[in-house]
Amino acid sequence: MKQTRQIKVGPYILGSGNLVRVQSMCNTKTADTEATIKQILALENCGCEINRVAVPDMEAAKSLGTIIKAIHTPLVADIHFDYKLALEAVKQGISKVRINPGNIGDKAKVQEVVRACADKNIPIRIGVNAGSIKELKKFAGRPNWPNEKWAEVMVGEALEQAEVLEQLNFKNYLVSLKSDNVQRTILAAKLLAEKTDIPQHIGLTEAGSFMAGLVKSSIAMSELLRAGIGATIRISLTEDPKMQVRAAYEILKALKLREFGPEIISCPTCGRTQVDIAGAVKELEEKIYSDKELIKLSTGKKIAVMGCIVNGPGEARDADFGIAGGINEGLWFEKGEVKNKIPRADWIKKFTDKIKEK
Numbered sequence: 001m002k003q004t005r006q007i008k009v010g011p012y013i014l015g016s017g018n019l020v021r022v023q024s025m026c027n028t029k030t031a032d033t034e035a036t037i038k039q040i041l042a043l044e045n046c047g048c049e050i051n052r053v054a055v056p057d058m059e060a061a062k063s064l065g066t067i068i069k070a071i072h073t074p075l076v077a078d079i080h081f082d083y084k085l086a087l088e089a090v091k092q093g094i095s096k097v098r099i100n101p102g103n104i105g106d107k108a109k110v111q112e113v114v115r116a117c118a119d120k121n122i123p124i125r126i127g128v129n130a131g132s133i134k135e136l137k138k139f140a141g142r143p144n145w146p147n148e149k150w151a152e153v154m155v156g157e158a159l160e161q162a163e164v165l166e167q168l169n170f171k172n173y174l175v176s177l178k179s180d181n182v183q184r185t186i187l188a189a190k191l192l193a194e195k196t197d198i199p200q201h202i203g204l205t206e207a208g209s210f211m212a213g214l215v216k217s218s219i220a221m222s223e224l225l226r227a228g229i230g231a232t233i234r235i236s237l238t239e240d241p242k243m244q245v246r247a248a249y250e251i252l253k254a255l256k257l258r259e260f261g262p263e264i265i266s267c268p269t270c271g272r273t274q275v276d277i278a279g280a281v282k283e284l285e286e287k288i289y290s291d292k293e294l295i296k297l298s299t300g301k302k303i304a305v306m307g308c309i310v311n312g313p314g315e316a317r318d319a320d321f322g323i324a325g326g327i328n329e330g331l332w333f334e335k336g337e338v339k340n341k342i343p344r345a346d347w348i349k350k351f352t353d354k355i356k357e358k
């Protein structure tokens with residue numbers, strides 16, 4: 001496994017040997033502090049460990065201090081073009097700055113941002129997105145241009161930007177190399193890991209809708225995480241940011257890299273199903289994954305939501321507990337042993353009571 005240097009973001013040590021931390025990004029207007037705080041608190045409740053906000057103007061930059069005071073997790077300022085926004089974000093107490101030095105322009109301006117971050121021991125993420133690299137724009141209409149070439153150009157861009165920081169003896173940074181293409185993203189991240197010990201924030205970008213983005217991200221992230229690449233992760237989905245957090249944990253859980261909440265197994269339903277199983281699973285997941293205490297208490301448990309009593313309890317006999325649906329009710333079972341009937345309206349309460357049971 002590739003070793004990287006370590007950096008610190010808020011309370012978290014990132015880099016090899018440490019947990020891969022889950023990140024998301026608000027889709028509120030940052031200057032609307034009330035909405036942004038509300039969204040970050042909801043993201044924290046579903047397990048988001050690092051949040052990023054867009055800082056498109058000075059009004060947004062000056063709002064950061066108010067937001068930081070009201071939340072409990074490190075906040076990252078996403079800055080493009082105007083270095084003064086980065087300086088203001090640092091002044092406001094941000095925990096990390098994400099910049100693309102290439103679009104900040106003048107080297108002296110980048111240096112000023114780096115010095116401000118160094119003074120406050122704030123890490124920087126150099127965020128390279130394939131779509132914004134000038135050299136790659138000319139190949140946009142040439143899908144056959146080899147993925148290896150895309151990766152080389154992305155890594156070249158990242159190293160060029162990293163050199164600006166290194167020249168100032170600034171080592172407190174990560175790099176992300178994102179594209180909407182699974183292979184290009186994998187190749188770029190692996191190439192950077194081969195060449196350097198820089199920790200990486202991993203994810204695709206513009207990955208697509210919930211379904212398409214999740215499938216693409218799972219394939220790409222799985223390969224990188226198995227290779228030991230990834231200090232932080234964000235799953236890009238055109239969805240509620242809370243689902244990005246859920247998706248990241250599900251990937252990490254499936255690879256046994258993080259423990260987080262229960263394993264909920266549910267049947268695909270069939271002609272025997274007489275109750276809305278999909279609705280019940282959704283309701284149960286929403287209940288658990290909006291409550292930090294329920295997430296904690298249910299971690300390590302296996303919960304079953306099955307469609308019928310014919311096969312349900314038997315097929316889910318290794319679950320700690322579960323329900324097998326009938327008409328508007330279900331049979332409650334524990335470790336494969338059937339207990340009692342529960343009306344559909346009481347299922348979620350029964351699950352949460354059981355999770356809380358000592």
Ligand code: SF4
Pocket residue numbers: 267268269270271272273306307308309310311312315
């Ligand atoms: S558990 Fe029952 S309802 Fe669900 S798929 Fe199997 S047979 Fe069908």
